[in-house]
Amino acid sequence: MAERQKPPTLSLEKRVKSFEEVKGTYPPHQAIAEAARCLFCHDAPCNKECPAGIDIVKFIRRIKTKDFRSAIRTVRESNVLAGVCARICPTEKLCEKPCSATELVKPINIAALQRFVTDLEMREGIKLPKKAAPTGKKVAVIGSGPASLAAAAELAKAGHGVTIFEVKSLPGGVLTYGIPSYRLPKDVVMAEIDFIKQLGVEIRTDTPLDEKLNIGALFGQGFDAIFIGAGVGRPYFVRMPGEDLNGVYSALEFLSQVNLYQSEEKKEFPLRVGKRALVIGGGNVAMDAACSLLRLGAEKVHIVCLESFEEMPAFPSEIEFAKEEGVEFHPRSKPLKILGDSNGMVSGFEGIGIRWKEPGNFSPSNAIPIEGTEFSLEVETVIEAIGQGSDPSLAPILSGVKTTERGLILVDEEIHMTSREGVFAGGDIVNGGDTVARAIGEGKKAAEGISNYLKSSIKGES
Amino acid sequence: MSSEVNLSIELCGIKFANPFILSAGPPTDDVKMVKRAFEADWAGAILKTTSVENQVVELVYPMMAGLDFEDKKLIGLGNIDLISEHHIDEVEGRVAELKKEFPDRVVGTSIMGAKKEDWQTIVRRLEAAGVDLIECSFSCPQGSLGEKPGAMVAQDPKLTKTIVGWVKGAAKRAPVFIKITPQVADIVEIGQAVKEGGADGITASNTIPSLMGINLDTFEPYPTVDGKSSYSGLSGVAIKPITLRVIAELAKNVGIPISGTGGATTWQDVVEFMLVGAGNVQFCTAVMRNGYRIIDDLKDGLTNYLDDKGMSSPSELIGRTLPKLTVHDELSREYKVVAEVNRKTCVKDDLCYITCRDAGHEAIELDEERLPVIDEEKCVGCGLCVAICPVWDCVKLKKVEKKEKK
Numbered sequence: 001m002a003e004r005q006k007p008p009t010l011s012l013e014k015r016v017k018s019f020e021e022v023k024g025t026y027p028p029h030q031a032i033a034e035a036a037r038c039l040f041c042h043d044a045p046c047n048k049e050c051p052a053g054i055d056i057v058k059f060i061r062r063i064k065t066k067d068f069r070s071a072i073r074t075v076r077e078s079n080v081l082a083g084v085c086a087r088i089c090p091t092e093k094l095c096e097k098p099c100s101a102t103e104l105v106k107p108i109n110i111a112a113l114q115r116f117v118t119d120l121e122m123r124e125g126i127k128l129p130k131k132a133a134p135t136g137k138k139v140a141v142i143g144s145g146p147a148s149l150a151a152a153a154e155l156a157k158a159g160h161g162v163t164i165f166e167v168k169s170l171p172g173g174v175l176t177y178g179i180p181s182y183r184l185p186k187d188v189v190m191a192e193i194d195f196i197k198q199l200g201v202e203i204r205t206d207t208p209l210d211e212k213l214n215i216g217a218l219f220g221q222g223f224d225a226i227f228i229g230a231g232v233g234r235p236y237f238v239r240m241p242g243e244d245l246n247g248v249y250s251a252l253e254f255l256s257q258v259n260l261y262q263s264e265e266k267k268e269f270p271l272r273v274g275k276r277a278l279v280i281g282g283g284n285v286a287m288d289a290a291c292s293l294l295r296l297g298a299e300k301v302h303i304v305c306l307e308s309f310e311e312m313p314a315f316p317s318e319i320e321f322a323k324e325e326g327v328e329f330h331p332r333s334k335p336l337k338i339l340g341d342s343n344g345m346v347s348g349f350e351g352i353g354i355r356w357k358e359p360g361n362f363s364p365s366n367a368i369p370i371e372g373t374e375f376s377l378e379v380e381t382v383i384e385a386i387g388q389g390s391d392p393s394l395a396p397i398l399s400g401v402k403t404t405e406r407g408l409i410l411v412d413e414e415i416h417m418t419s420r421e422g423v424f425a426g427g428d429i430v431n432g433g434d435t436v437a438r439a440i441g442e443g444k445k446a447a448e449g450i451s452n453y454l455k456s457s458i459k460g461e462s
Numbered sequence: 463m464s465s466e467v468n469l470s471i472e473l474c475g476i477k478f479a480n481p482f483i484l485s486a487g488p489p490t491d492d493v494k495m496v497k498r499a500f501e502a503d504w505a506g507a508i509l510k511t512t513s514v515e516n517q518v519v520e521l522v523y524p525m526m527a528g529l530d531f532e533d534k535k536l537i538g539l540g541n542i543d544l545i546s547e548h549h550i551d552e553v554e555g556r557v558a559e560l561k562k563e564f565p566d567r568v569v570g571t572s573i574m575g576a577k578k579e580d581w582q583t584i585v586r587r588l589e590a591a592g593v594d595l596i597e598c599s600f601s602c603p604q605g606s607l608g609e610k611p612g613a614m615v616a617q618d619p620k621l622t623k624t625i626v627g628w629v630k631g632a633a634k635r636a637p638v639f640i641k642i643t644p645q646v647a648d649i650v651e652i653g654q655a656v657k658e659g660g661a662d663g664i665t666a667s668n669t670i671p672s673l674m675g676i677n678l679d680t681f682e683p684y685p686t687v688d689g690k691s692s693y694s695g696l697s698g699v700a701i702k703p704i705t706l707r708v709i710a711e712l713a714k715n716v717g718i719p720i721s722g723t724g725g726a727t728t729w730q731d732v733v734e735f736m737l738v739g740a741g742n743v744q745f746c747t748a749v750m751r752n753g754y755r756i757i758d759d760l761k762d763g764l765t766n767y768l769d770d771k772g773m774s775s776p777s778e779l780i781g782r783t784l785p786k787l788t789v790h791d792e793l794s795r796e797y798k799v800v801a802e803v804n805r806k807t808c809v810k811d812d813l814c815y816i817t818c819r820d821a822g823h824e825a826i827e828l829d830e831e832r833l834p835v836i837d838e839e840k841c842v843g844c845g846l847c848v849a850i851c852p853v854w855d856c857v858k859l860k861k862v863e864k865k866e867k868k
């Protein structure tokens with residue numbers, strides 16, 4: 001069996017110095033070689049693990065037979081953000097996980113093949129699919145992250161009028177303001193959003209849903225159904241002494257600035273990035289923050305987290321990526337306090353080693369400090385990436401919509417309708433925070449639910 | 463747009479929903495399986511070769527062996543199968559059943575007889591059952607003609623013409639195709655005999671007699687049946703160039719409808735078969751390897767290709783390459799090309815360098831960066847490096863002015 005094809009990748013020296021995309025696209029011979037490794041399993045296990053519902057085995061077969069047009073169509077018809085996904089899907093826990101080729105050599109590099117196909121497509125411009133005849137129904141979509149974009153695209157294809165309301169000035173949610181461009185270049189995000197606009201979706205940016213423009217008001221404006229894809233945008237903090245010092249940021253705020261900084265040329269970076277910096281947290285957001293700090297010029301970046309390497313929620317590939325770039329990890333450690341200088345600036349950090357009281361429970365309350373393992377670090381910047389949750393300011397918008405204690409929206413799993421009729425939801429605001437592909441899958445499911453709901457109400461009227 | 467492309471074609475007055483049909487072989491030897499193939503959208507099937515009830519068909523096992531190359535499995539398949547164990551009494555029922563359930567699919571049947579009476583009986587019974595097309599197997603490599611083992615009807619022009627006459631004498635309605643072997647000195651001679659006998663078309667061609675390999679420990683040939691083997695019929699990717707040549711020769715020199723078979727695996731192969739004159743294309747080994755489902759790849763691929771070419775029907779392809787095939791003497795001696803390397807995409811594996819050094823004209827040197835540099839004085843433009851370079855579009859031939867020899 002042939003080896004798994006590795007796509008062209010920036011060298012380590014080059015990549016840590018810029019926000020240029022690290023991974024490249026397969027040249028055609030590599031794409032065909034990788035496609036030729038696929039075993040074309042009957043009832044393919046990979047297909048079942050793509051949350052966005054791509055017919056993987058089909059598009060790979062089309063690449064193998066050099067029918068790139070059909071490969072493009074196959075990918076695009078189930079995933080309007082296929083170019084995004086090809087870059088940032090954690091494939092090791094999704095489509096590649098059950099791949100039958102794993103035992104032979106290594107799983108098929110499905111994302112790289114998907115990337116090959118979507119990059120080809122971008123060069124020619126994304127072709128618009130057939131749309132159903134207009135139904136005359138109007139749907140309001142709150143937020144413009146992947147869940148909302150996927151829902152909006154499916155609804156537009158089904159012939160409904162769709163309007164997205166987004167509080168920020170650019171659409172895309174985490175794709176635009178979260179994930180750094182060395183993993184996900186913004187022109188890819190914008191090209192796919194443009195395609196969704198061409199499907200007929202109207203996007204109103206700088207337009208927050210709030211107490212005045214709430215769900216009731218939208219129904220009042222004549223919308224027949226509403227989809228909520230507001231994500232989980234409120235960062236959590238450790239709550240320790242020193243958090244009010246200058247130089248302490250949440251990862252979401254920091255990454256948002258990193259992305260804005262990328263889009264506006266040669267502006268000074270507005271946050272304080274010292275020569276030495278610390279990121280608290282063991283998830284992907286922490287990895288993104290740490291590697292972005294290096295690219296902004298930090299010489300030494302530390303990561304402190306409660307978990308051991310095996311326990312960290314970040315994908316193994318992302319941890320490996322950060323290690324390669326020289327990030328120093330302090331696993332199984334708990335933050336104690338942030339130290340400041342006389343000017344109120346961050347100057348250091350103190351932490352302590354921990355063990356778990358109850359094995360397998362990785363919550364902070366289960367961590368027992370181990371005496372004598374106290375340590376301190378000299379740092380000028382501290383970024384907290386310990387998780388995020390639903391924004392409490394959503395509550396007044398959501399009248400009649402049942403939520404969990406943590407403010408996550410409860411939905412019917414099949415059709416994604418909330419407790420309020422005609423109001424649907426999906427993505428992080430429902431699942432608490434997972435992957436882009438899952439947000440897309442849920443957005444698609446909800447769109448189907450909405451279409452069926454609108455159909456039955458059309459019948460009801462006649 | 464692809465909506466304008468219509469894949470349906472006509473051959474000898476028979477309408478096919480697309481040019482892809484299943485050839486006589488394991489994928490067509492069971493009625494339930496053929497039904498699944500039709501549901502998958504194969505346009506037709508030639509049921510595996512049948513015979514009269516008293517013909518003895520004794521199979522041996524194992525009957526197949528694969529030809530692998532490096533990490534590629536099954537670039538060829540060898541079989542020592544025989545014709546179907548199912549005789550005409552059973553097959554006529556299958557034909558009727560398939561036609562009833564799938565009236566828009568083409569149901570053909572491959573047949574073989576030992577004497578005139580056998581051939582004619584089978585034809586009459588199949589026509590009565592509603593068969594659309596009859597294909598006569600004149601080329602089973604495991605059969606024997608009288609006392610000559612391995613000999614095939616289609617290696618004997620006279621016999622070919624006689625038997626075609628018998629079959630055509632019995633066939634009142636269904637077109638008759640003769641399936642020939644590429645294993646002859648002059649394919650045109652056989653093609654002519656088929657035509658003179660009055661057949662409606664030729665199925666070109668069939669497996670090629672081969673020896674699949676030998677077990678190095680036991681010295682036993684493959685596929686090994688209790689320590690021994692016989693010569694296999696080779697099919698699959700490996701024989702495609704031979705099939706292409708056979709179809710081209712027949713199309714150029716005989717002028718008779720042709721159904722292509724032998725090595726077709728992808729939609730590109732189908733395009734090629736048609737460009738040299740095939741009216742439709744039969745598949746066996748490709749289906750044995752990857753299942754009926756390949757029909758989806760074939761249909762999509764051909765549709766997109768025709769659309770890109772601005773064509774609306776596959777029949778526009780038929781024979782387009784024939785005027786570009788000529789005898790060696792007539793090829794231009796004024797045409798001069800030299801190799802050219804794309805320095806951006808070259809991965810520096812030195813393959814072109816080695817091949818030109820040891821089997822070409824020592825026209826490639828490696829520069830300080832280990833990139834190949836072509837010496838245009840020495841390069842004769844033989845094309846070997848292009849065939850060897852593993853990178854897509856990296857080494858190409860470019861046209862240059864021919865210099866006068868000093």
Ligand SMILES: Cc1cc2nc3c(=O)[nH]c(=O)nc-3n(C[C@H](O)[C@H](O)[C@H](O)COP(=O)(O)OP(=O)(O)OC[C@H]3O[C@@H](n4cnc5c(N)ncnc54)[C@H](O)[C@@H]3O)c2cc1C
Pocket residue numbers: 088089090142143144145146147148165166167168171172173174175178179207208209210229230231232233255284285288391394397426427428429433434435436437439
């Ligand atoms: C830094 C980071 C890196 C990540 N990396 C990956 C990765 O590599 N792979 C992966 O699969 N997943 C990754 N994720 C997770 C992934 O991004 C999310 O699961 C996904 O974006 C969820 O999509 P969504 O549409 O539900 O929400 P979001 O993308 O969060 O979008 C929500 C949108 O709603 C808007 N909004 C909120 N409230 C309102 C309101 N009141 N009115 C109007 N608009 C509002 C927000 O501004 C935002 O645009 C990452 C997340 C982060 C934070």
Ligand SMILES: Cc1cc2nc3c(=O)[nH]c(=O)nc-3n(C[C@H](O)[C@H](O)[C@H](O)COP(=O)(O)O)c2cc1C
Pocket residue numbers: 485486487488510511539541543544545546572599641667668669696697698699701723724725726744745746747748
């Ligand atoms: C196992 C096997 C059995 C076959 N049996 C028959 C047969 O009964 N009659 C026949 O005309 N051809 C038979 N063939 C030949 C195929 O129909 C076909 O012409 C040949 O395999 C070349 O095409 P391919 O490369 O697409 O397989 C058989 C081929 C194989 C591999």
Ligand code: SF4
Pocket residue numbers: 049050051052053054056079082085086089091094095096110111114437
């Ligand atoms: S969308 Fe993501 S999960 Fe689905 S096939 Fe593509 S890379 Fe895999």
Ligand code: SF4
Pocket residue numbers: 037038039040041044045046047056057060098099100101107108110
């Ligand atoms: S599981 Fe792996 S080998 Fe099987 S079809 Fe999917 S990608 Fe190909």
Ligand code: SF4
Pocket residue numbers: 803804807808809810811812813814815834850851852853856857
């Ligand atoms: S064979 Fe192709 S890739 Fe290899 S050295 Fe020659 S030009 Fe470069």
